[in-house]
Each structure stands twice: as C-alpha cells, then as structure tokens.
Amino acid sequence: MERREFLRTGALGSAAVGSGLLTSKAWAQGVPSQFERSSGTAVELAKDEAFWRARRREFAPAPDFINLEYGYFCPAPLPVLEAEQRGSSEINARASFFMRREMRDELEATRGDLAALGGVSPEEVCITRNTTESMNIIIQGLDLEKGDEIVYSDQDYGSMVEALRQKEKRFGIVLKQVAVPLYPKNDAEVVAAFEDAITPRTRALHVTHMINLTGQVLPVRKICDMAHAKGVEVIVDSAHAFAHVDYKVSDLGCDYLGTSLHKWLCSPVGLGMLYVKKDKIAKLWGLMGDTARADDDIRKLERLGTRPYNHHRGLREAIRYHDAIGSAAKYERLRYLNTYWTSHFRDHERVVLKTPEDPARHGAIANVGVKGVDAKDLGAFLYDRYAILTAPIPNHPVASGVRVTPGLPTPLRHLDLLVEALDAAAKLL
Structure with a gap:
C-alpha cells in the first residue's frame, strides 16, 4: 500500500x-x-x-x-513545551531586568536540578547547547602535547571524530582507532578492545556510551576502571544514554562526559550538559575566553553570551516529567x-x-x-x-x-x- x-x-x-x-x-x-x-x-x-x-x-x-x-x-511533552513558551513570554516582558537581576539565580537553580538528575555536584556541571558542543569543550580543551595519544572507536559519532581529527591536525596528537565488536560475547571483550590500544603515550580514551549507529550500550564503568588503573583519562559521549539508560553519571567513574538533553530527557531543542570531574576542571581550557573566573570554576566553560533562557524553564519541567515516570x-x-x-x-x-x-x-x-x-x-x-x-x-x-x-x-x-x-x-x- x-x-x-x-x-x-x-x-x-x-x-x-x-x-x-x-x-x-x-x-x-x-x-x-x-x-x-x-x-x-x-x-x-x-x-x-x-x-x-x-x-x-x-x-x-x-x-x-x-x-x-x-x-x-x-x-x-506538552507540559515541557508550555513551560518553555510561557518562559519566552515572561522573559521577553521582563527583558533586561530578568537578564541582569534574575537570570543568574534561575540558571543556578537549573544547574542544581540537572546535577541532581546526574547524581553529581552542581560544581561539576555546565549547561550547553548539545553533545557536540560539550564534547568539543573537552576535546579542544585538553592540554596535550605532540605525540600524545587518544584512543577512540570505529563506531564513534561523526562530529566527535571530526573534533578529534582537528586536534590531531592542529597539535600533532596521535589518534588510535579500535574496533568495537557488534555482538560482544561479554564485557571483557569490549574492555580489551580499548585496553589493547593503550601505550605509555595514551592520555585519554574516547568512549561512546550508547552507540548511535546500532544502539549498543558499552560497559563504561569497566572501561573507566581499566583506563584509570593505567593512568588514562576517559571522555564519555553519552548523547543517547543519558535519561535513557537507567544510570547516574557518578556511577560511571568517568572524567568527562557530554550529552544532549533534547534527546531522551525530552527537553526543548538546543540544550546539552557537560560534566567535568571536579579535580579535572582547572586544567581544561574553555572554547570561549573567560579569565575572570577561577581556574577550577566549572562556569568558565559555559561562557556563551546571551542565550534563550526560556529553554531552561522547559528543561526544569523535563526533569520533573522524567522523574515522574x-x-x-x-x-x-x-x-x-x-x-x-x-x-x-x-x-x-x-x-x-x-x-x-x-x-x-x-x-x-x-x-x-x-x-x-x-x-x-x-x-x-x-x-x-x-x-x-x-x-x-x-x-x-x-x-x-x-x-x-x-x-x-x-x-x-x-x-x-x-x-x-x-x-x-x-x-x-
């Protein structure tokens, strides 16, 4: 038909x-x-x-x-959409008064709700626009030297691979690609794929939590434990896993994580989250310049200028909706x-x-x-x-x-x- x-x-x-x-x-x-x-x-x-x-x-x-x-x-869902639309009208009416006197408290309240959802501290969370932005903040912000290695997989998302390749081209780092099995027999097989690529020059593993191509969920905690035992940091692309898989960011033990909130959290389009473990913040450079904040303040990484804060009204409602289910x-x-x-x-x-x-x-x-x-x-x-x-x-x-x-x-x-x-x-x- x-x-x-x-x-x-x-x-x-x-x-x-x-x-x-x-x-x-x-x-x-x-x-x-x-x-x-x-x-x-x-x-x-x-x-x-x-x-x-x-x-x-x-x-x-x-x-x-x-x-x-x-x-x-x-x-x-409709309650989230309506919260965003109401927020747009209210913020438009309050204009500069909102931006100068009310916006910051509202932003911090949203940060707190999002951090609670992820099971981490508000001092480890940024609100971004999507996973790509979050992951670029991490990848481009890492202070690596020529010859340092990053291990990634043959099924990572294209935008993340492009960010890694730009880092390679600009700074002379070395990328090492591993093959993730489509039908792994057990977690050990997946962990071994990453472990076998690690050398004394490896500085980070780039791991996709839920592969966007196939939907396979990787054993991120076991990969992180293996990498940390070898002194290697782990960057997690959790675009499809966050608010989909039943987990807390704190469960993973990773160093860095990026996700999109308009995927499985059902927030308004154009919202993402960046997580950086507290003791890693100071050494990470922001994509946008911010020298006014302390090196270990997560807020230095979310400097973007004026943005549509009505989205945050919808985000808080989306968290409420997710928790209600x-x-x-x-x-x-x-x-x-x-x-x-x-x-x-x-x-x-x-x-x-x-x-x-x-x-x-x-x-x-x-x-x-x-x-x-x-x-x-x-x-x-x-x-x-x-x-x-x-x-x-x-x-x-x-x-x-x-x-x-x-x-x-x-x-x-x-x-x-x-x-x-x-x-x-x-x-x-």
Whole structure:
C-alpha cells in the first residue's frame, strides 16, 4: 500500500495526537512525584499499555507519518513545551531586568536540578547547547602535547571524530582507532578492545556510551576502571544514554562526559550538559575566553553570551516529567519497544540486525538491514510505502543499515506495522 493510501485511510490513527488542553490543566493542578501506575516492577510496568497510553496523550506528534526516528531528538511533552513558551513570554516582558537581576539565580537553580538528575555536584556541571558542543569543550580543551595519544572507536559519532581529527591536525596528537565488536560475547571483550590500544603515550580514551549507529550500550564503568588503573583519562559521549539508560553519571567513574538533553530527557531543542570531574576542571581550557573566573570554576566553560533562557524553564519541567515516570521504568519501556519488534527478525533469512540481542546491551535504538538492499533504498521503501520515518545509514564500514528508534509516544501498533513493512521489504526488494 502506498504512503498516500495510509494517510487517506487513517492508518496512522487519531490516537497519535495528544490532548494538550487536558494535559495542561491536569499538570497545572499538580502532578504527584510519580504518575499513577499499577503496582509491580519496572519490567512489569514496561508492558502496562494503559500507563503508556496515558503518557502518549501528553505528546502531540504530527499525524501524517509514523515517527520511528526519535533518536534525532525526542519531542518535548506538552507540559515541557508550555513551560518553555510561557518562559519566552515572561522573559521577553521582563527583558533586561530578568537578564541582569534574575537570570543568574534561575540558571543556578537549573544547574542544581540537572546535577541532581546526574547524581553529581552542581560544581561539576555546565549547561550547553548539545553533545557536540560539550564534547568539543573537552576535546579542544585538553592540554596535550605532540605525540600524545587518544584512543577512540570505529563506531564513534561523526562530529566527535571530526573534533578529534582537528586536534590531531592542529597539535600533532596521535589518534588510535579500535574496533568495537557488534555482538560482544561479554564485557571483557569490549574492555580489551580499548585496553589493547593503550601505550605509555595514551592520555585519554574516547568512549561512546550508547552507540548511535546500532544502539549498543558499552560497559563504561569497566572501561573507566581499566583506563584509570593505567593512568588514562576517559571522555564519555553519552548523547543517547543519558535519561535513557537507567544510570547516574557518578556511577560511571568517568572524567568527562557530554550529552544532549533534547534527546531522551525530552527537553526543548538546543540544550546539552557537560560534566567535568571536579579535580579535572582547572586544567581544561574553555572554547570561549573567560579569565575572570577561577581556574577550577566549572562556569568558565559555559561562557556563551546571551542565550534563550526560556529553554531552561522547559528543561526544569523535563526533569520533573522524567522523574515522574521514573528512570528505571522509562529504560525498561524503551528496551521493551526494541525487543517487541526485533524479536521477529533475530533468525530471519534476509533481515539482519546489527544490535546485540542481550537486553543489557541495548535500549530503544536498533539497526536493521535487508541482505542485498542499500540502506537508502530500504529507508525509502519504509517511508514511501508505509509512511514510516527511520534513519538510513548507508555505506558505513561497520554499521550500514537503517536505524529504527521508537520513543515514549510510540504505540505498539506502529511497531506491528514496521514488522509488516520489513517482511514486505524482504520479499519485494
């Protein structure tokens, strides 16, 4: 069936659109610390469709396609969007008074909420615009000498690799790439991939917490412990893991971490977080000049000039929304959405999955392909025939395929349609 036929017949379903007015009124009256839910574990709640149907009503997705590309960014729930919009109006009205007299206290309150979510000190957290900015602050700010080595992987995000290559070109550092196994037998195999590349000149490991290409979750704590035993620092790209995987930054034991808050925290677009361990701050140079602050003040790294602080209003509401669901319940739901559809294809003759089956090694993201079919062609088939939006990853030497990423608003019927579409692709392409 062609995409236009799906739209004509209403195959996407009116239930995809949230009831914003009701959500707004209910939220304004005060939501308890956790949404009303059935008793049971986080794993049991992951399959409680009544609970997640209620959560879907707090979003307002477009009705003309099926979004299975929540990995780019997760749209904000309506209470978050409304907080951001109210903030824009209020700050616009208060103008310079807000910026000169109120902004700083509000910024510090937001920093405190974000630090509490990450399980770290507010004195170790910066609010940035995205992961790329956070990671560039770290990579470009490290004071390295010619010949010093940074180890990274063959599945790191492109923007981070570009930052590393610029550092290499500008300062003469040495980059050493390692191959992360697609289907590791155990954590030790992943740790060994990084450990084998370390030499006496290695200064840092660059580690992606959840690989954006395949959704594989790496054992970051074990990698950090190994690296620290050898005197090597660890930089963690946690763009897809933060507020997705159930963890605290403090659990990882890393030295530096960057993430985007508009991904799995569902904040307004254009917000990120930078974490720097307290005793590492003094030696890190900022991307923007700031000599007024003490060397060990984390705020020296977030100097950006005037910015839209109404986003911070939405960020604080997004943290509240995340906490109301619960980190463990959210993670289990996202994993369940993954296994709900991937389980149909683990032993398929033509459909190939490049995401580990072990639930401890994935969240919502999965990478799928059809043997003999270009990723772009598969992505076009899913969209043109079934109105399913995905993220084709063509020509990647390790993880070529189509990235499929359901999110909190995804109903199971959308995943049922994905299964049907992939079955059709395997027969027709």
